[in-house]
Amino acid sequence: MTRVSFYFLFALIITVYSADENTLCTKDYCSKQDCKNANNNVPEECRIQNATHSGIFLPYPGPCNCCDYCLKNLAEGDDCTVGDVGLSPSGSVCGNALTCEELVEKEPEGTCQLISNTECTKAQFAFDEKVNNDTIGHMELREICDRRGLYGHYKCIPGENCYCRSNENKRIFGDIPYSSIANHVLNCACSATYEEVSTFLGRNLKIGEFLRCQSNGDYDTVQCIDDECFCVDAVDGALTYPSQDTVNITMISNETLPCFDYEIHKENYYNPCEKEYLDTLEAASIFEEEVDYVVFGISLPTCQLDGYYAPVQKTKDSYYCSDPEGNQLEGFKVSLNENDYTDMVKIMNCACARARSITTEQKPECLKNGNYCPMQCRRGFCRCVDENGNQIKKEISITSSEYNDYELECANMSGFSEVPEECMK
Ligand SMILES: *[C@@H]1O[C@H](CO)[C@@H](O)[C@H](O)[C@H]1NC(C)=O
Ligand SMILES: *[C@@H]1O[C@H](CO)[C@@H](O)[C@H](O)[C@H]1NC(C)=O
Ligand SMILES: *[C@@H]1O[C@H](CO)[C@@H](O)[C@H](O)[C@H]1NC(C)=O
């Protein structure tokens, strides 16, 4: 139990415990269940899923949760019950960004009312107003808010990418090239849970303290802790085969673990960054024992949650943008001897450099630290963008008389006094 921390064990114990309770409820058991009755009664809300008729599928609240059922979304003004989601098969809840407001204080009866006071719902209202007054940009998308009115778990930049974010609209690990069906393919549960745990603890978790994620923010289906490997569900991280023995890390393959996939997994479980990290630590600790003092200044790579290299990497005298394999991206590097080193490094995120490396169409323009240039131009039109590349002001034609003012405004919105030199091409 050397590398396994308390926090990880805590998470694992919950998983194992809830699995133990139900050793009966394996995938096998569920596949034999007759879900016809439950699924035939799926209300039209869950089948239609348009702006006025929608619902959420939940596991049927019967033994083992094998079948899905539908929880209808109520519309604004519909009757509801305060304080009780009512998980009965005929249940319903106020829809997205709606909350059940009681009619009489302390009485359970209420009606569904718009949550209007969260940042996300305010952003939606602002978007709708901009559409009405014709100040909306062509790359701006209406915010997606979750049921509580908080920011939804992902955000897309048309033509570029879709990335995971926290409920506070902070970008977190996990992204995919732009997809109009991100809703179905970008769950972000692994990276969102990591974010919650590390925020709670006030520090980043080390390798081996948390389950490994996939590049899209899902859980990696193969997990190894202390050389014992097992399968988990990509979306919720729960053990897939609770009754199966774990497999020695030296023995993992598609023959021993049903979740092992040669397209994603390597026979050596560790991905390049976590391998370098663990090898460096191991070498250092051997050295430590020999000379009996702590070695400071060993240089460990920064890994992202899938065990590959994080976008920003540090060397003795520079920071550079890295691809997942650890290679520097183009010329994106800031060296200690540069005048603006401190300013550039402070805000460095390499989000633009990474986006450039996966976009095939028009590539975004980046600062030398790999951040987005505050203004991006395309087909004769320019737009202001934020640190993740989201458009934040309606685009303007390059030939417009207000172009120079616009450019300055973009720079100011990103905290620059003028447009940085490398963006002026
Ligand atoms: C959603 O679908 C229902 C049933 O087909 C239809 O009556 C309703 O008008 C649709 N709403 C929208 C906004 O398309
Ligand atoms: C359009 O609406 C937005 C959002 O409310 C507002 O900030 C902006 O000032 C409006 N612009 C004009 C020209 O009315
Ligand atoms: C895994 O297998 C290796 C090589 O067969 C062995 O040395 C090691 O002790 C095993 N580990 C565990 C946890 O059983």
Ligand SMILES: *[C@@H]1O[C@H](CO)[C@@H](O)[C@H](O)[C@H]1NC(C)=O
């Ligand atoms: C494992 O992978 C090999 C080679 O990719 C393949 O030939 C074999 O059928 C696979 N075995 C199983 C159980 O999927």
